[in-house]
Amino acid sequence: MSIALLASNLVAAGTPASTTTTVAKNCTVAPGGTKVVGLCTSANSLHISVAYRSIAPMLILAIGALVLLAVSAVLPKRPRVGLYPALTSAIGGLALLAAVLQWFDGAAKAGTVEIGGQIFYDRFSVLLLILISIAVILSSLASDGYLRREGLDGVEAYVLMLMSATGAMLMAEAGGLIMLFLGLEIMSISLYVMAAFHRRRTQSGEAGLKYFILGSFSSALFLYGVALVYGATGSTQFTQIASYLAGNVPANTGVLLAGMALLIVGLGFKVAAVPFHFWTPDVYQGSPTPFTGFMAAVAKAAGFAGLLRVLTQALGTQQADWKPIVWLLAVLTLGVGAVMAIAQKDLKRMLAYSSISQAGYVLLGVQAATTQGSSAALFYLFTYTFIVIGTFAVVDVVQGKGEARTDLGAIRGLARRNPLLGAAMLVLLLAQAGVPFTSGFLAKFYVIQASVDQGQYYLAVIAMLAAAVAAFFYLRVGLLIYQAPDEAEAPVSTPGGGDGVFLAGLEPVPSLDGNVATAVLQAPPSGRIRVPGATALVIGVSVLFTIAAGVSSFAIDFAKAAYSLL
Amino acid sequence: MLATLSAAMLADTSGQALAHASAWAVFAVGAAMILTGAAGVILLRNPVHSALMLVVTLFGVALEFIDESADFLAAVQIIVYAGAVVILFLFVIMFLGVDRKEAIAAEPTKLQKPLAALMGLVVLVEILALSRVDHWASGAPAQSGVLNGPGDNVQKLGQAVYTGYLLPFEMTAALLVIAVVATVVLSKRSAGSPERSSQGDAELSGRAGDPEDSEVSL
Numbered sequence: 001m002s003i004a005l006l007a008s009n010l011v012a013a014g015t016p017a018s019t020t021t022t023v024a025k026n027c028t029v030a031p032g033g034t035k036v037v038g039l040c041t042s043a044n045s046l047h048i049s050v051a052y053r054s055i056a057p058m059l060i061l062a063i064g065a066l067v068l069l070a071v072s073a074v075l076p077k078r079p080r081v082g083l084y085p086a087l088t089s090a091i092g093g094l095a096l097l098a099a100v101l102q103w104f105d106g107a108a109k110a111g112t113v114e115i116g117g118q119i120f121y122d123r124f125s126v127l128l129l130i131l132i133s134i135a136v137i138l139s140s141l142a143s144d145g146y147l148r149r150e151g152l153d154g155v156e157a158y159v160l161m162l163m164s165a166t167g168a169m170l171m172a173e174a175g176g177l178i179m180l181f182l183g184l185e186i187m188s189i190s191l192y193v194m195a196a197f198h199r200r201r202t203q204s205g206e207a208g209l210k211y212f213i214l215g216s217f218s219s220a221l222f223l224y225g226v227a228l229v230y231g232a233t234g235s236t237q238f239t240q241i242a243s244y245l246a247g248n249v250p251a252n253t254g255v256l257l258a259g260m261a262l263l264i265v266g267l268g269f270k271v272a273a274v275p276f277h278f279w280t281p282d283v284y285q286g287s288p289t290p291f292t293g294f295m296a297a298v299a300k301a302a303g304f305a306g307l308l309r310v311l312t313q314a315l316g317t318q319q320a321d322w323k324p325i326v327w328l329l330a331v332l333t334l335g336v337g338a339v340m341a342i343a344q345k346d347l348k349r350m351l352a353y354s355s356i357s358q359a360g361y362v363l364l365g366v367q368a369a370t371t372q373g374s375s376a377a378l379f380y381l382f383t384y385t386f387i388v389i390g391t392f393a394v395v396d397v398v399q400g401k402g403e404a405r406t407d408l409g410a411i412r413g414l415a416r417r418n419p420l421l422g423a424a425m426l427v428l429l430l431a432q433a434g435v436p437f438t439s440g441f442l443a444k445f446y447v448i449q450a451s452v453d454q455g456q457y458y459l460a461v462i463a464m465l466a467a468a469v470a471a472f473f474y475l476r477v478g479l480l481i482y483q484a485p486d487e488a489e490a491p492v493s494t495p496g497g498g499d500g501v502f503l504a505g506l507e508p509v510p511s512l513d514g515n516v517a518t519a520v521l522q523a524p525p526s527g528r529i530r531v532p533g534a535t536a537l538v539i540g541v542s543v544l545f546t547i548a549a550g551v552s553s554f555a556i557d558f559a560k561a562a563y564s565l566l
Numbered sequence: 567m568l569a570t571l572s573a574a575m576l577a578d579t580s581g582q583a584l585a586h587a588s589a590w591a592v593f594a595v596g597a598a599m600i601l602t603g604a605a606g607v608i609l610l611r612n613p614v615h616s617a618l619m620l621v622v623t624l625f626g627v628a629l630e631f632i633d634e635s636a637d638f639l640a641a642v643q644i645i646v647y648a649g650a651v652v653i654l655f656l657f658v659i660m661f662l663g664v665d666r667k668e669a670i671a672a673e674p675t676k677l678q679k680p681l682a683a684l685m686g687l688v689v690l691v692e693i694l695a696l697s698r699v700d701h702w703a704s705g706a707p708a709q710s711g712v713l714n715g716p717g718d719n720v721q722k723l724g725q726a727v728y729t730g731y732l733l734p735f736e737m738t739a740a741l742l743v744i745a746v747v748a749t750v751v752l753s754k755r756s757a758g759s760p761e762r763s764s765q766g767d768a769e770l771s772g773r774a775g776d777p778e779d780s781e782v783s784l
Contacts, residue, residue, distance in 0.1 A: 048729045055733070062740060069747070116730040156751045163744050170737060178734050186740045193748040 053105065054114040054121040057095040057129045058169040061136070064091030065162035072155035085144035085534060088158040092136035092165075099129040113175055117237050120175045120309070123561060127378055128172035128305050132298055135385050136165045138538045139294035142393040145532030146290045149401055150198060157197060161294060164190030168302035176237040177226040177263075177314075180306050184222065184270065187302055188215050191295055195287040201403065207286025214279045215269070222266025228259030229314075238314040245317045260322055263310050264329075270303035271359050274332035281344075284352035285406070289399065292348065293392030296355045297385040304362050304381055308374055311366060319369050326367040327459060333360035334466035342473050347395055347406050350473060351388075354432060357470055358384055361447050364463055368450040371560075376446035379559040383439035383549055387431050390542025394425045397531050414481040418529040422481045424543045431546045433474035434467050439549035446556060592633045599626030613659045617652055624648045637720045 052059065068087060075083075102108050103126050111122030119125075140158055147153040167186030174180035192215060196208020226236060232255040233241045250256045269276040284292045311322055337357025344350035358380075365377030398414060398421075399406045415422030431440035444467060451460045531539070549555040603623030607616045624647045631640035717725075727735050 048732055050732070065743065069743075115733045118731070118733040156747050159747050160744065160751070163740055163747075166737075166740060178731070182734050182737055186737065186744065189741065189748070190744050193744070193751055197751060199752075199754075 048116050051107075051114040051119075051121070053102065054107070054112075054119050055173065056098040056102065057133060058166055058173070060091060060095040060098055061133075061162045061166045061169065064088070064094070065159045065166070067091075068155050068159050068162070081148070082144060082534070084153070084155050084158050085140045088140035088162060089137045091162065092133050092140060095165075096130060096133035096137065099126055099133050102126045102129065113239065117239070118175050118179045119173050120238070121173070124308075124374075124378070125173040125305070127382070127559060128301060129169055131301050131382055131385050132165050132168050132172065135294060135297045135301075135389060136161060138386075138389045138393075138541065139290055139297075141534040142293065142389060142396065142538040143288075143290040145535045146288060146396050148532075150200075150288070152198065152288075157194070157291075160190045160194050160197075161291075164194065164294075165298060168298045171302040172305040174306065174309065175239070176235075177229065177310075178236050180309070181219070181223060181226055183302065184266075184306070185219060187299065188219065188270070191215075191299060194291045194295070195283055197291060198288050198403075201286070203286035204288065205286075207283045210279055210286075211283045218266050218269035218276065221262050221269075225259045225262025225264075225266060228255050228262065230259075232256035232259060238309055241314040242316055245315070256318070257321060260315055260318065261325070264307070264322065264325060267303050267307045267310065268329060271300050271307065271362070272333075272356050273329045273359055273363060274336045274356065275329075277333070277336070277356050280356055281340075281349045281352040284355070285346060285348045289348065289392050289396035289403065290389075292351075293389040296351075296388045296392070300355070300359060300362075301381045301385065304359075304366070304377060307366055308377065312369055312374060316369075323367060323369060326363055327456070330360050330363035330367055330459060331462055333357065333363055334463055335360075338466045338469040341470065344473075345407055347399075347408055347411060347477075348392075350408070350477070351391060351395070354470065354474075355388060357466060358388075358432070360466065361444055361463060364451050364459060365447040367456065367459065368447075368454045370450060370454060372453060373447070373450035375556070375559040376443075376450045379446055379556045380443040382555055382559060383431070383443045383546065386542045386545045386549075387428055387440060390424070390539050390546070391428045391432070393535050393538045393542070394421060394428065397421065397529055397535060408477065408480065411477060412480045412483050414529075416484060417527065418531065421529060421531060421539070424539050426478050426481055427543050427546060429474045429478045431550070433471040435471075437547065437550045439546045439555065442550055442553065442556065589633055592629060596626045596629035596633060599623065599629065601626075614656065617655050617659060620655070621648050621652050624652070635718075637718065638723055641720070 064087075068084065068091075071087065072084070102121075103123065108121050108123055108126050111120070111124075113119070114121045140161060143157060143161070144153075147157055164187050167183045167188070167190065170183030170186060171180055172183075174183055192208055192212040194208075195211045196205050198204035229241065230236050232250045232252065233244045235241050235244060265276060269279075272280040284296070287295060311326070315322060334357055337353050337355075337360055341350050341353035341357065344353060362377045362380050362384075365373040365375075365380060367373070368376070395406070395411075398410050400410075411425070414425060427438065431438035434440045434444040444463075448460045448463050451463070600623050603619045603621070603626060606619030606622065610616050610619060624643060628640040628643040628648075631637075631643060
């Protein structure tokens with residue numbers, strides 16, 4: 001067939017009609033036939049303008065990762081202490097600067113589509129870029145102490161962190177499902193390796209393997225969803241999907257619904273919403289602690305960015321279909337997260353379930369499907385970034401070398417061993433519980449308000465009940481911090497009988513009484529805790545932001561500005 | 567004038583006949599490669615040779631794709647299957663040991679061989695029966711869907727990749743960086759870690775290929 005075509009081309013080339021001609025500007029047709037002509041007639045569509053400023057933060061992170069690799073190659077084997085984290089946070093700082101400049105850019109304010117429709121350049125994405133840049137700065141500083149203590153210091157962790165953040169930024173800025181999937185993969189594959197980063201700990205390798213297998217599975221489901229949505233609407237770009245659905249009724253709604261469901265499953269896995277949360281406790285527990293904080297902040301933010309884009313923008317007309325699904329997801333996530341967290345004996349595992357229940361509140365904002373709900377969700381993610389990175393930084397300091405102590409007892413008497421650290425942890429826990437004058441309170445308030453404004457009273461009541469349940473385990477840990485470390489020098493292994501005293505009068509769930517109490521009563525560590533400078537800085541910034549965003553409402557104004565123009 | 571026109575027409579028809587003949591020749595060569603390769607995969611003793619014969623089969627399939635004007639599929643066939651998948655097979659074979667004797671004489675299940683023969687026979691009969699359905703195997707070249715505007719599908723794909731999908735295409739490179747760094751991270755033997763258990767070692771080195779796997783599947 002092609003040979004026949006070629007033969008006829010050769011014959012045609014002999015006639016004088018197709019000698020060298022100029023069809024369009026900068027476009028010459030060489031003698032030789034239709035192929036060259038075809039290229040030329042579409043010459044104008046071959047031009048693509050790349051608005052570099054729309055992807056500047058992402059480029060800075062990606063190029064920064066390569067620069068780090070190059071620097072590590074030319075430096076001697078053991079470079080100066082703290083060089084890599086300093087460079088990484090500087091790269092993150094540059095990205096943050098670029099993102100802040102983007103915020104004041106007119107094009108971002110108006111909201112445009114750039115680079116062949118692949119990038120959404122608006123304040124919604126810019127806010128998430130700011131969030132991710134901050135997460136990179138804080139996490140790289142928090143990781144330094146951990147990596148050096150565990151003898152894992154090197155450039156690799158920081159390169160992976162930067163690449164993962166690059167993927168998350170792609171997800172936040174994605175203008176279509178293909179870009180979203182690519183960002184998801186870049187982010188996730190880096191995170192799988194980061195989870196398995198601690199080579200000498202079996203749990204770490206296990207966490208990486210588990211995250212990898214389940215994550216690949218969810219990515220495959222997501223991809224299937226992309227294919228089905230494309231099949232139903234004829235496009236993978238969010239704006240085109242929305243305009244198609246606004247003007248047409250799909251011939252086969254089953255295909256669209258199945259695609260939508262699969263997209264929700266794929267993204268629900270990344271944000272750890274409840275039926276898809278089974279990986280979370282194991283992965284959060286096994287991963288190196290500062291990386292867990294990074295994972296919880298960035299993967300959740302990027303996942304929710306994708307969810308908001310897909311549901312409210314691309315499938316905004318199908319609200320009646322997806323709202324009940326998200327309603328159920330939110331209820332399950334809130335309930336399971338809060339209840340399971342109570343039963344945990346391990347600090348990191350408890351925080352994993354707590355992060356699941358936090359995802360439930362963000363889903364509340366998504367479910368409202370209004371500008372108000374989406375900006376509340378963004379605000380929640382923004383405050384949670386600081387809270388979760390700060391919390392895991394404290395846990396990292398407390399657990400000691402080799403992550404020896406991550407049980408709840410490890411935190412007992414923290415205030416004695418380091419008063420400032422204890423106070424910081426208490427503030428961060430109270431913020432997660434949603435106590436007033438912390439950012440966590442405002443965040444919960446806004447999502448519940450958005451839900452109530454949509455008439456979702458049951459959902460609001462369930463969310464408040466879940467918050468009350470959650471307050472129990474946050475306060476339990478908070479009280480442990482202020483207990484004397486020498487109060488239970490001898491490990492008490494018999495369940496019942498006065499254990500409640502050690503839980504400061506709070507009665508745990510009866511059936512779990514024995515378990516929780518014995519875990520708490522393992523010989524508490526003693527001695528003053530030394531906090532590395534960089535980690536102290538991270539914890540300080542987190543606490544300051546948590547309080548500042550709690551007493552003033554500048555952050556929510558910020559988030560509202562991000563979403564009002566979407 | 568008339569003479570040149572008739573000469574051109576003559577050239578055209580003879581060109582078509584030539585094209586038809588050469589298409590048949592290409593098909594025959596491709597089919598021979600596929601069958602030789604497939605037979606080689608089963609018959610050769612050395613697993614490495616079997617894997618190489620699989621490459622011959624895949625090249626034959628690529629040749630048939632070219633014969634059917636599916637240029638892009640042919641290129642992908644060679645790049646992905648012959649280039650990546652078979653190399654992965656070879657990695658596995660090398661890892662497990664080429665010269666290791668496998669005890670294949672002992673059958674795990676008694677019925678396996680007759681059942682396999684029966685299934686093969688059923689499939690063969692099926693194919694023969696289907697080839698008798700005249701509208702299914704007409705002998706005409708495959709007709710692909712109408713392309714939007716001039717240019718063949720390789721050109722279309724190339725234009726799409728370098729215009730609308732430029733950014734996704736470029737960002738895929740990030741996966742390569744991650745794969746390299748991840749391989750170093752997961753397989754590096756740090757000097758100050760003698761306490762690492764051999765079991766965890768094997769587990770981790772086995773996982774080193776994982777990011778590459780997912781990259782291939784992309």
